[in-house]
Amino acid sequence: MSEIVQHYLPYIIIFNFTLVAVVLIVLGIVATHRKLEEVPDPIQNVAEFALEWFVRRARAIHPDGVTVIAPFLASLFLFILFSNLLAAVSFPIIRIPPTSYYGGTLTLALIAMFGTTFISAKFMGARGAIKHLFWPNPLQLVTKVSDTLSLSLRLFGNIGGEFLVVLLVVKAAPYGIPLVIHTLGLIPAFIQPLVFTLLTSNFLAEAVHTDKKKAEVDIQTSPPFSAVAEGKGAHGS
Amino acid sequence: MKEIFLVLVPTLTIVPTAIAAAFAMRKISYTAIEGMTRQPEVAPQLFTAMIVAMALVEALVIYCLVIALMVAAKI
Secondary structure (H helix, E strand, O other): OOHHHHHOHHHHHHHHHHHHHHHHHHHHHHHHOOOOOOOOOHHHHHHHHHHHHHHHHHHHHOOOOHHHHHHHHHHHHHHHHHHHHHHHOOOOOOOOOHHHOHHHHHHHHHHHHHHHHHHHHHHHHHHHHHHHHHOOOOOHHHHHHHHHHHHHHHHHHHHHHHHHHHHHHHHHOOOOHHHHHHHHHHHHHHHHHHHHHHHHHHHHHHHHOOHHHHHHHHHHHOOOHHHHHOOOOOOOO | OHHHHHHHHHHHHHHHHHHHHHHHHHHHHHHHHHHHHHOHHHHHHHHHHHHHHHHHHHHHHHHHHHHHHHHHOOO
C-alpha cells in the first residue's frame, strides 16, 4: 500500500462502507419494486430462500420477534458479505475491503452486541436485559466484552489476513498466482458473515431466552414418564 | 540480534498455533462428516454446529495472528 493510501485509510474505509450501504439500499429497492410472481423467477427465488433462512432462525429465537430479529440478522449478514466481496473488485481505492481494517470490524461487533442488548430489552423489559448482564453470574458482563472482541478479531483476522497475503503475493509474483489466492479468498468471504450471524443469533437466543418458555417446550417434547418407564419413548417402536 | 528476534517471534507465534488448530479442525470435521453420513437427515444442524465449532478454534489462531502482527509492526 502506498503512503497516501495508508494516510487516508480511515476515510477510505468510511467511503467503502457507505458505498456498500448505498449498493444494498439500491438492491433492496430494485428487489421490492418489481411484480412478485406466484411461481418465482430465479432472482425472486434466491431472495425468498435467503429471507426464509433468517425468518426461520428468528422464529427459533423468539416466536413473536420475527419482524425485529430477522431484519437485524439479515442486514448484518448482507452488509458483511458485500464488504468482504469488495476485495474482488479490481478498482484502485474500492478494492480495499472495510472489514480488513480493525476499526470497521469493531464497529460491526459493537453494533451486534448493543443490538442484542436492545432486542433483549424489547422482549424482556429493560430490567430483564440488565438483570441478564449480572444474573446468575456477574462475570457475564466480562463475557459480553470478550464476545465483542472475539467477534471483531475473527472477522478482521480472516479478511485482513487474506488481504495481506494477496498484497504480499502480488509483490512476489505479479501475474497468475494472485488469481488463485483471490479465488481461495472468496471462501472466507462467504463463511465469515455466516459465522458472525450465527454467533450473534446464539448470543441473542441466550439473552432473550426465558425459563418459562423453555419449561413449556420441555413438557411438550419430552414423552410422558409412564411411556419412558415402559420403554416406549418418543422415538420408540 | 534484535532484528533476528523480531523476525523469529512472529513466526514462532503463528506456526505452532496453526499446526494445533489444524489438528483440532481435523477432529471436528472428521466427527461431523461421520455423523452426516450416518444420519443424513440431521446434516444441516451438524453443518451449522461444525461451522460454529471451527470458528471458535479459528479465533484462537487469530488471537496469535494479531499478536504476531503487533510484534511484526515494531520492525
